[in-house]
Amino acid sequence: MKRLILIGLLLSTVLPVYAMGPMPVSVLSDPLTGKPAPEFTLPRMNGEASNFTSAREGKKAVIIFWATWCPHCHEELAQLSTRMPDYEAKGIKILLVNVGETREEVKAYFERKGYMFNSFLDEENALQDPYHLIGVPTVVFVNESGVVTRSLHEFPKEYEEYFQLK
Secondary structure, three states, X not given: OHHHHHHHHHHHHHHHHHHOOOOXXXXXXXXXXXXXXXXXXXXXXXXXXXXXXHHHOXXXXXXXXXXXXXXXXXXXXXXXXXXXXXXXXXXXXXXXXXEOOOHXXXXXXXXXXXXXXXXXXXXXOOOOOOOOOOOOOEEEEEOOOXXXXXEEOOXXXXXXXXXOOO
């Protein structure tokens, strides 16, 4: 009898949670939304250090935290290599931040792929805490005022739609 009661209690608590289905990553709390994007200064592929505010140039920005070993990043960078001018024409700056790799590793990857990106280099993972990074890819949308409008842990189909959110 005790065993049946225990099984009944277990099923009554587990089944409703299971019935809800998997929880998408996008519903995780986003502590950055509505707050100014954390400022940073990091070296870039061209050898010069640059800060986020000057790189953004007062425009909307998409900060993409990525790594050469990330398969999703491979696909997205291939698309960005051809679409970057389109985003620039729409007033959206795409700012890449490589996480945890050396300039030499990133340079070799870009040369192998034929990319001309001027990615920021965060070799020491200095932005992990300020940007609440839980992995790559992480995509952060910043409006013209420098305020974060959304963070995702996946690549969106279209970047523009995340600037239309109210």
